[in-house]
Amino acid sequence: MTDLHTADQVRAAEAVALARTPEGALMQRAATGLATVCLRLAGRAVGLRVTLLVGSGDNGGDALWAGATLARRGAAVTGLLLDPDRAHPAGLAALRRAGARVVTAADAAGLDRADLVLDGITGIGGRGGLRPAAADAVGRAVAGPGLLVAVDVPSGVDADTGVVEDGAFPAQHTVTFGAVKPGLVVGEGRGHAGVVHLVDLGLELGPPAARQLTDGDVAALLPDPGAGDDKYSQGVVGIHAGSATYPGAGVLCTGAALRTRPGLVRYAGTAAEGVRAAWPEAIVSSGRPADAGRVQAWVVGPGGGTDDEARDVLAEVLALDLPVLVDADGLTLLADDLDLVRHRSAPTVLTPHDREFTRLGFDLAGDRIGAARSAAADLGAVVLLKGDATVVAGPDGTTFVNGTGTPWLATAGTGDVLSGVVGALLATGLPAVEAAAAGAHLHGRAGQLAAAGGPLIASDLVRHLPAAVHRVQGGLGHSRA
Numbered sequence: 001m002t003d004l005h006t007a008d009q010v011r012a013a014e015a016v017a018l019a020r021t022p023e024g025a026l027m028q029r030a031a032t033g034l035a036t037v038c039l040r041l042a043g044r045a046v047g048l049r050v051t052l053l054v055g056s057g058d059n060g061g062d063a064l065w066a067g068a069t070l071a072r073r074g075a076a077v078t079g080l081l082l083d084p085d086r087a088h089p090a091g092l093a094a095l096r097r098a099g100a101r102v103v104t105a106a107d108a109a110g111l112d113r114a115d116l117v118l119d120g121i122t123g124i125g126g127r128g129g130l131r132p133a134a135a136d137a138v139g140r141a142v143a144g145p146g147l148l149v150a151v152d153v154p155s156g157v158d159a160d161t162g163v164v165e166d167g168a169f170p171a172q173h174t175v176t177f178g179a180v181k182p183g184l185v186v187g188e189g190r191g192h193a194g195v196v197h198l199v200d201l202g203l204e205l206g207p208p209a210a211r212q213l214t215d216g217d218v219a220a221l222l223p224d225p226g227a228g229d230d231k232y233s234q235g236v237v238g239i240h241a242g243s244a245t246y247p248g249a250g251v252l253c254t255g256a257a258l259r260t261r262p263g264l265v266r267y268a269g270t271a272a273e274g275v276r277a278a279w280p281e282a283i284v285s286s287g288r289p290a291d292a293g294r295v296q297a298w299v300v301g302p303g304g305g306t307d308d309e310a311r312d313v314l315a316e317v318l319a320l321d322l323p324v325l326v327d328a329d330g331l332t333l334l335a336d337d338l339d340l341v342r343h344r345s346a347p348t349v350l351t352p353h354d355r356e357f358t359r360l361g362f363d364l365a366g367d368r369i370g371a372a373r374s375a376a377a378d379l380g381a382v383v384l385l386k387g388d389a390t391v392v393a394g395p396d397g398t399t400f401v402n403g404t405g406t407p408w409l410a411t412a413g414t415g416d417v418l419s420g421v422v423g424a425l426l427a428t429g430l431p432a433v434e435a436a437a438a439g440a441h442l443h444g445r446a447g448q449l450a451a452a453g454g455p456l457i458a459s460d461l462v463r464h465l466p467a468a469v470h471r472v473q474g475g476l477g478h479s480r481a
């Protein structure tokens with residue numbers, strides 16, 4: 001599990017640690033970790049041309065101290081001071097002592113000739129978009145071929161939300177201190193942070209603001225069937241998706257459920273013929289969900305249309321005292337009567353993409369974690385907000401940010417597959433927020449495996465689900481046959 005902590009949480013823990021450690025010790029730890037990662041990434045120090053972009057706060061201090069270490073190892077380091085009078089005094093002195101060049105924006109030629117650019121303009125103290133002098137320096141430094149490494153947070157990225165207001169440092173790697181901040185793994189920040197390396201500062205952090213599951217976490221939530229299991233004991237999922245004219249969503253969703261947890265999948269709906277032909281393993285009926293036999297969780301909505309019949313089915317399923325996942329057309333219908341969800345006592349999982357989220361009446365400004373959380377609290381439901389980093393929020397504020405996936409998932413039908421995966425996990429009896437987070441993780445892993453063979457389509461994703469389950473089980477050290 002990767003814990004994500006906000007800037008305020010890190011600052012509070014740092015304040016405690018600062019009071020217990022000699023002056024400057026924490027910054028030394030951070031800068032030493034930073035220099036170590038840089039040396040590992042660059043593979044050498046002697047002759048390495050390094051440019052430091054140095055802002056006026058402690059983030060600049062980290063860059064200056066790390067630059068001093070690199071210079072002592074033989075790198076040709078240039079420190080560009082964006083605010084020369086306010087550069088971290090001890091860090092600047094150390095850089096000068098190590099024999100590095102120190103310049104200001106006025107005489108900063110050759111910024112694009114570095115092998116390594118360290119962005120120490122702003123970290124968790126940055127506010128608003130990059131200011132003009134900082135934006136100019138970033139523009140010139142990133143024009144060259146140098147490796148782009150952000151110190152703590154890429155400057156211009158909001159550490160808590162990942163929002164980029166007005167340009168940000170496009171890092172290939174981010175070396176972050178004390179804790180991974182949410183803004184490094186969600187929204188635009190994720191794209192600007194690149195690979196995130198955590199330098200442990202030994203901070204005593206409280207409960208995280210959000211979490212990211214690992215393969216091992218997901219495997220632990222998904223035990224293999226045991227000797228005492230039968231086809232019913234792993235949970236039976238019911239699916240109402242697709243239509244006679246468009247059976248695709250029913251086929252994909254049913255297949256995804258079968259390939260995730262192949263105990264028993266019941267399909268009930270008008271795509272019955274297509275689903276039966278594609279998946280003889282499923283128990284298929286063309287009747288209404290309420291007549292389909294016992295299930296432990298329902299999926300309703302993908303490709304189901306928005307006519308009166310679909311509206312009746314949605315109300316009927318939501319009236320059952322069982323976990324229900326609502327997606328796609330089901331969300332469009334739900335937007336007319338959110339009380340159908342608010343009144344439920346069994347768990348509900350809603351899986352909107354951005355347009356569906358706003359259609360439900362919620363505001364989606366840049367803060368995706370905040371938006372998912374407030375919708376979840378309002379509806380008393382789990383909200384899985386799809387995206388390149390899917391956010392899952394529970395009504396009690398429990399939040400996960402997904403870390404798997406590939407942009408190749410941006411293709412029709414992959415959302416239907418996600419519904420089937422999460423539905424199957426809901427039926428196993430997992431808490432709804434964990435079923436949604438684990439489902440997003442598996443779906444993303446399947447996407448990565450499928451995309452290894454080139455562009456993927458949604459049915460490739462279904463085919464790769466068993467390999468994704470197998471792959472995450474490797475995270476627990478399961479033997480691989």
Ligand SMILES: NC(=O)C1=CN([C@@H]2O[C@H](COP(=O)(O)OP(=O)(O)OC[C@H]3O[C@@H](n4cnc5c(N)ncnc54)[C@H](OP(=O)(O)O)[C@@H]3O)[C@@H](O)[C@H]2O)[C@@H](O)CC1
Nearest residue numbers: 026027030056057058059122123124125126127129131152
């Ligand atoms: N505390 C600790 O123990 C440890 C902290 N550590 C490090 O400290 C960092 C936090 O340092 P911090 O609090 O000094 O803030 P920081 O991120 O440098 O930014 C504030 C400065 O930037 C300026 N500025 C603001 N916005 C701007 C913008 N848009 N564009 C340009 N400039 C802007 C702002 O100027 P002002 O607004 O006052 O003009 C102010 O001077 C943290 O991320 C980590 O790297 C590590 O060493 C571990 C130990």
Ligand SMILES: Nc1ncnc2c1ncn2[C@@H]1O[C@H](COP(=O)(O)OP(=O)(O)O)[C@@H](O)[C@H]1O
Nearest residue numbers: 353386387388406407409410412413414415416
């Ligand atoms: N750029 C992207 N990077 C990673 N995953 C993406 C990206 N775009 C979409 N996805 C994922 O693909 C799926 C698309 O779902 P959705 O929009 O409901 O598609 P559909 O309705 O066609 O099935 C979601 O799981 C989403 O998180």
Ligand SMILES: [K+]
Nearest residue numbers: 119122153155
């Ligand atoms: K930075």
